[in-house]
Every structure is written in structure tokens, then in C-alpha cells.
Amino acid sequence: MNVTGFWAMGGYARYVWPCVALALGILVWNIWSARRHHARALASAARAIAMAGSERA
Amino acid sequence: MPTWFYRLASPPYVYRVAARFAPWLLAGAGLLIVYGLVDGLAFTPPDYQQGDAFRIIYVHVPASALSVMAYTFMAVAAAIGLIWRIKVAFAVAAAAAPIGASFTLLTLVTGSLWGRPMWGTYWAWDPRLTSELILLFLYFGVMSLRVAFEDPSRGDRAAALLAVVGVVNVPIIHFSVVWWNSLHQGATILKLGTPAIDASMRWPLYASLLGFMLFFGGVLCLRLRGEVLQRERLATWVREAVRP
Amino acid sequence: MSVGLWRAMGLVLRRDLALSLRRPEQLVQPLVFFLIVTTLFPLSLSPESSLLRQMAPGVLWVSALLAALLSMDGLFRGDAEDGTLEQLLLSGQSLGGIVIAKTFAHWLVSGAALVLVSPLVAMALEIPVAAFPVMMLSLGLGTLTLSWLGAIGAGLTVGLRRGSVLLSLIVLPLAMPLLIFGANATDRAIGGETAAGALYFLGSLCLLTTTLAPLAATAALRITLE
Numbered sequence: 001m002n003v004t005g006f007w008a009m010g011g012y013a014r015y016v017w018p019c020v021a022l023a024l025g026i027l028v029w030n031i032w033s034a035r036r037h038h039a040r041a042l043a044s045a046a047r048a049i050a051m052a053g054s055e056r057a
Numbered sequence: 058m059p060t061w062f063y064r065l066a067s068p069p070y071v072y073r074v075a076a077r078f079a080p081w082l083l084a085g086a087g088l089l090i091v092y093g094l095v096d097g098l099a100f101t102p103p104d105y106q107q108g109d110a111f112r113i114i115y116v117h118v119p120a121s122a123l124s125v126m127a128y129t130f131m132a133v134a135a136a137i138g139l140i141w142r143i144k145v146a147f148a149v150a151a152a153a154a155p156i157g158a159s160f161t162l163l164t165l166v167t168g169s170l171w172g173r174p175m176w177g178t179y180w181a182w183d184p185r186l187t188s189e190l191i192l193l194f195l196y197f198g199v200m201s202l203r204v205a206f207e208d209p210s211r212g213d214r215a216a217a218l219l220a221v222v223g224v225v226n227v228p229i230i231h232f233s234v235v236w237w238n239s240l241h242q243g244a245t246i247l248k249l250g251t252p253a254i255d256a257s258m259r260w261p262l263y264a265s266l267l268g269f270m271l272f273f274g275g276v277l278c279l280r281l282r283g284e285v286l287q288r289e290r291l292a293t294w295v296r297e298a299v300r301p
Numbered sequence: 302m303s304v305g306l307w308r309a310m311g312l313v314l315r316r317d318l319a320l321s322l323r324r325p326e327q328l329v330q331p332l333v334f335f336l337i338v339t340t341l342f343p344l345s346l347s348p349e350s351s352l353l354r355q356m357a358p359g360v361l362w363v364s365a366l367l368a369a370l371l372s373m374d375g376l377f378r379g380d381a382e383d384g385t386l387e388q389l390l391l392s393g394q395s396l397g398g399i400v401i402a403k404t405f406a407h408w409l410v411s412g413a414a415l416v417l418v419s420p421l422v423a424m425a426l427e428i429p430v431a432a433f434p435v436m437m438l439s440l441g442l443g444t445l446t447l448s449w450l451g452a453i454g455a456g457l458t459v460g461l462r463r464g465s466v467l468l469s470l471i472v473l474p475l476a477m478p479l480l481i482f483g484a485n486a487t488d489r490a491i492g493g494e495t496a497a498g499a500l501y502f503l504g505s506l507c508l509l510t511t512t513l514a515p516l517a518a519t520a521a522l523r524i525t526l527e
Contacts, residue, residue, distance in 0.1 A: 006099055010109035015174055019167040020094065023116040026163045027090075027272060030156055031083070034279035041286035046299050048290045139520075187477065194474035201470060205461050214524045215457045219471060222453060222517050229478070 066143045068285045069294040075278035075285075082275030089268030093119075097261035104258075113171040115261055119269035121164040124192060125227055127157025127273060131199070132224040135217035147213035148288055150220060151203060152280035156273060158196035164189060184233035185241040188226060195223040209288065309394045310402040317406035320379075327375070328410050332418050335368035339422045350427060357426040358487035361436070362443070362480055364422070365415050369444050370472060372411045373451035374458075374465040376403060377522070381459045390526055397519045404452040404518070412444025428491055435490035435500065442503040443483040449514035450475050456521030479506060 009016045064070045097115035104111035131153040138146030168186065169179045180186065199216045206212035234241050289295055304312070321328060342360040343353055380386040380403075389399050416437050423436060454472040458464035486499035 009112065010103055012108060012110035012174055015110055015170045016098075016112055019113045019116050019170050020098065022166055023120065023163060026120075026159050030159055030272075030276045031279065033155065034152075034276050034283065037280055038283035038286070041283040041290075042299060045286055045290045045295050049296055049299060052291065187481075191474045191477055194470075198467075198471045198474060201467060202457060205458075205463075205467055211460075211524060215521065218453075218517060218521055218524060219457060223475065226474075 066145055068145055068148075068289045068292070069298070071145050071148075072282055072285050072298060075281050079275050079278035082271050082278065086268045086270075086272035086275055089264045089271065093261040093263075093265030093268055097258075097265065101258050101261060107175060110171065110174045111258075113167055114258075115265045117164060117167040117171055118262060119266045120160050120167060121189065122266060123269050123273055124157055124161035124164050124189070125230055126270070127153050127160060128192060128196070128220075129224065129227055131157060132220045132227075135220040139214065139217050139221070144210075144213075144288055145285065147210075147217060148281060148284035149277070150217055151213065152277050152284045154196055154200050154203075154216075154220075156276055156280065158193065158200065160269075160273075161189065161193045161196060165193065183241060184237045185230065188230040188233050191226055192230060195219075195226060199223070213288075304394070306395055306398050310398045313389075313399050313402035314406045317403055318409065321406070321410045327372075328414060331368045331372045331411055332414055334371055335364050335415055335418060336422055336425075338364040338367060340425060343426070353427050354491065357423075357428050358484040358491065361419070361422060361426060361428070361487060362440075362484045365419070365440060365444065366447065366473075366476060366480060368415060369412055369447050370451065370469050372407070373448070373455055373472065374468055376407050376452060376455040377459040378455075378464075386459075386522075387526060390522070396522060397515050400452060400456075400518050400522065401515050404448050404515070407452075408445055408448040412448050413441070415444055416440045428487075431493075432487065432490035435496045436487045439483045439486040439496070439500060439503055442500075442507045443479050446479055446503075446507045446510045447472070447476055449510040449518070452518035453514055453521055456518045456525060459522075460525045479503070482506070 007013060007017075094115055098112050101112075103109050131150045134146045134149040134153065137143060138150060165186075168189075172181065173179050199220050202219050203212045203216035206215060286295065286298070339360055342356060342364075346352060346356070377386060380389070390396060419437055419440055420430075420433055423433060428436065450472050451468070454468040457471065458468045461467060482499045482502045486496040486503060489496040489499065
């Protein structure tokens with residue numbers, strides 16, 4: 001398999017590779033965003049519990 | 058109904074189970090997608106008509122399939138939430154929305170980049186492209202509506218209703234290439250009979266498609282944990298979960 | 302003394318019509334908007350006849366769509382603000398029936414009025430008189446469909462402060478097929494071809510929304526009010 005031919009994609013490289021890059025980018029974004037969302041929810045829950053705890057104290 | 062079915066309505070159960078499933082789903086997704094893309098990009102023979110440009114299929118088709126599946130999934134979850142008043146269902150719908158929207162965006166952009174060499178244009182106002190664009194707007198509408206309400210539970214219900222109303226667009230997207238003369242290719246895989254795609258190109262595509270589906274499941278689990286936590290912030294079980 | 306369903310709907314219809322007619326300026330504003338927006342296009346692009354001929358159906362329909370959307374926010378808002386909506390909910394009458402009556406009353410003074418004014422607008426766009434019947438029929442079906450879709454959007458957003466923007470955001474994607482077929486029907490009529498296909502499609506869209514939208518709009522109101 002020809003390596004330079006692979007990158008050139010038969011002349012269509014500027015269409016194919018941005019697609020692949022965007023796809024990988026979106027996959028990564030999904031994971032990152034989901035984890036960030038969870039982390040924020042955890043922090044917010046911890047704050048809410050701390051406040052509720054301090055009110056009772 | 059089996060017990061696990063009822064347990065699915067329990068927020069702490071879902072919170073725990075999602076954590077356990079996510080890594081497996083994502084690992085499986087990773088393997089399948091890597092195989093699908095590597096094989097599809099490097100090893101399958103070029104298309105006799107489209108040359109190497111056809112390889113965009115390995116991201117475009119899974120993305121488009123998922124964009125529609127995610128919306129249907131969201132609408133079903135929304136309907137379950139509205140009919141049986143199950144809060145976890147609303148969390149599931151909320152988690153699915155941004156994932157589906159991102160896949161819709163991916164579909165539109167990869168489709169556009171594929172269209173340029175194939176049809177000579179980055180965009181065409183044909184039924185399938187237009188209905189996919191409408192899908193993106195519907196996702197945005199649902200997400201915007203949910204956060205527009207001060208009362209989150211009201212926001213959940215309103216967004217759920219809108220999601221269900223918008224589901225009429227899904228069959229339109231799928232059948233648009235059948236009902237109208239469309240620039241876009243007709244159904245080659247999701248139809249009755251043998252798929253109209255050559256065997257040598259088939260397997261990486263199936264792998265990529267399945268990989269994207271597992272990916273959706275995995276990311277949904279990740280996001281669902283955050284959504285459940287948000288809605289159950291003041292519940293007792295959360296104290297245990299949050300404790301470091 | 303309990304009032305029957307048809308009687309209740311008739312009363313709501315009469316009340317809403319009476320209230321609307323009491324404020325004629327509120328009825329006229331969307332129509333004026335329709336006229337003004339339509340003229341913006343030939344002004345900004347080119348008044349040249351051939352270009353006008355091409356863009357007339359689209360311009361007509363986009364302007365009608367926007368004008369109809371403009372008035373949609375008022376469907377429930379007035380009653381929501383003074384508490385009438387809650388009273389209607391508590392009245393024990395079918396909320397679905399009330400929604401149908403209100404939406405129909407609203408269409409009579411907005412959409413139907415748009416249809417009646419459309420010949421004026423059409424003349425400004427140099428649409429031939431022969432195309433008027435198809436144009437008006439398509440606009441009639443289209444505005445009615447839009448009223449039903451708008452009712453869903455209005456039901457969902459009536460409690461929100463900046464509800465009208467969100468309402469447009471929600472309704473416009475759902476209204477796009479309408480726009481496509483309505484403009485297509487008008488375009489064919491101008492060209493002298495038969496618009497039957499597009500009109501049938503518009504008709505079926507109208508039928509679909511007339512039967513299903515009231516359910517959704519009623520559910521939306523319940524979510525907002527309860």
C-alpha cells in the first residue's frame with residue numbers, strides 16, 4: 001500500500017481528511033463534554049449538601 | 058415485567074449502572090471505529106466512480122444514522138417521561154440531545170464536504186439535506202426550551218413535548234429520498250433485500266456504524282450521570298455518591 | 302347549569318373574536334408588516350420584472366410566515382396575564398375544545414386576514430391575477446397549519462419572559478415543509494402549470510396538524526399552567 005497515495009486520497013485529500021478530523025474531534029468533544037458536565041454536577045451537589053448541612057448546624 | 062425494568066426508573070440505580078457500562082461501551086466503540094476507519098480509509102479499494110472521495114462514507118453514514126437514532130431515542134425517552142411521569146426518562150432525553158445534535162452537525166459538514174467533489178456544490182436545497190438541517194434546528198429548539206424555564210422540571214416536560222412533536226421529521230428524513238427526486242443517494246443499506254453496497258466496502262462500514270452506536274451508548278451513560286445528579290441534588294443517596 | 306362542549310367552544314370563539322375586534326390596531330399591525338416586509342425585497346434586490354417573477358412566491362410566503370408568527374405569541378398571553386387562562390383550565394370544560402376555539406378565532410383574525418390582503422401584496426410583486434385562486438388557497442391552508450403549529454409553540458412558551466423569540470425558533474423548523482410546498486404551489490400557478498400536487502400536500506399537512514396539534518397544544522398548556 002502506497003503511503004503518499006494514502007495521504008493524497010486520489011486528489012480528494014482536502015475533502016476526506018477534514019471529515020475524518022472533524023469526526024474524531026466530535027467524538028472527543030462528546031466524551032470531554034459529558035465528563036465536564038458530570039464534574040460540574042458533582043461540584044454543585046457537594047455545594048448544595050454543604051449548605052444544607054451548615055443550615056442545620 | 059422483569060425487576061431490572063422497574064429499577065431503571067430509580068435514579069441511584071441508573072447512576073451506578075451507567076458508571077459500570079460506560080467503559081465497556083466506549084472500549085467496544087473505540088475498537089470498532091478504529092477498525093472501521095483504518096480498514097475503510099486505507100485498505101478498501103477505491104470506488105470506480107468516486108475514487109477515494111467515497112471514503113467519507115465511513116464517517117458520514119454512521120453520523121447520519123446516529124443523528125436520527127439519537128433523536129428517536131430522545132423522543133421515546135421523552136414520551137416515557139411524559140406518559141408515566143418518570144424523572145429518569147427526562148434525564149435520559151436531556152443527555153441524548155447534545156450528543157445527537159453533534160452527530161447532526163457532523164453529518165451536515167461531512168455531507169457538504171462530500172457533496173463538493175461529487176455534485177459540484179457544498180449545499181443543495183434537496184429534501185434529505187433540508188430535513189437533516191431541520192433536525193439540527195429541532196435539537197436546538199428542544200435544548201433551548203429546556204433551559205428557558207426557571208423550574209427545571211417544567212423545562213423537562215416542555216422540552217419532552219417538543220421532542221415528541223418534532224419526531225414527525227424522522228420518517229421524512231428517511232423516506233425523503235424515496236418520495237422525492239433527490240440529489241442524495243437512495244437507501245442502500247437500511248432497506249429490504251441485499252444491501253446495494255459492494256462486499257469489499259461493506260464490513261468497515263458496518264463496523265463503523267456499530268462502533269458509533271456503542272459510542273452513543275457510552276457517552277449517553279457518561280452524560281446521564283451528570284443529568285441524574287442535577288435532578289436529584291438534594292436526595293439522600295446523593296450524599297453517599299458525592300462523598301470523596 | 303353545565304354548558305355543552307360545542308356551546309362552550311362557540312362562546313370562547315365569540316369572546317376571542319370580540320376581544321380581538323375591540324383592538325383593531327392589533328389586527329392591522331401584522332397585515333401592515335406583511336405588506337412592508339414584502340416590499341423590502343424588491344427594494345433591496347431589484348425591481349426588475351424577471352427577477353421579481355422568480356422571487357415572488359418565496360417572498361410572499363416568507364413574509365406571510367413571519368407576519369403570522371408575529372401575532373402567534375398573543376394567542377394565550379393576554380389570557381395568561383390576567384388569569385383568564387387558569388379560570389378556563391379550572392372551568393371543567395374540555396381544555397382541548399377551548400384551545401381549538403381560541404386557535405381558530407386567532408386564525409380568523411390573523412391568517413384569514415392575511416389571505417384576504419394577499420392580492421394586494423401579490424400585485425406589488427407582479428403576480429398575475431390568474432394565479433390568485435391557487436395562491437390564496439395555498440395561503441389559507443398554510444396559515445391555518447401555521448396557526449396550529451403556533452398554538453403548540455405558544456402553549457409551551459406563554460409562561461416565559463422572552464417567549465416570542467423562542468416561539469419562532471420552535472415553530473419555524475416545523476413550518477419549513479409548509480413553506481416549501483406553499484411557495485411551490487404559488488410558483489406553479491404563476492407559471493400556468495397545475496399546482497394540484499403541492500396543494501394536495503398542503504391539504505394533507507393541514508389535516509394532519511388540525512387533528513394532532515390540538516392534542517399537543519393542550520398538553521403544552523397543561524405543562525405550562527400546572
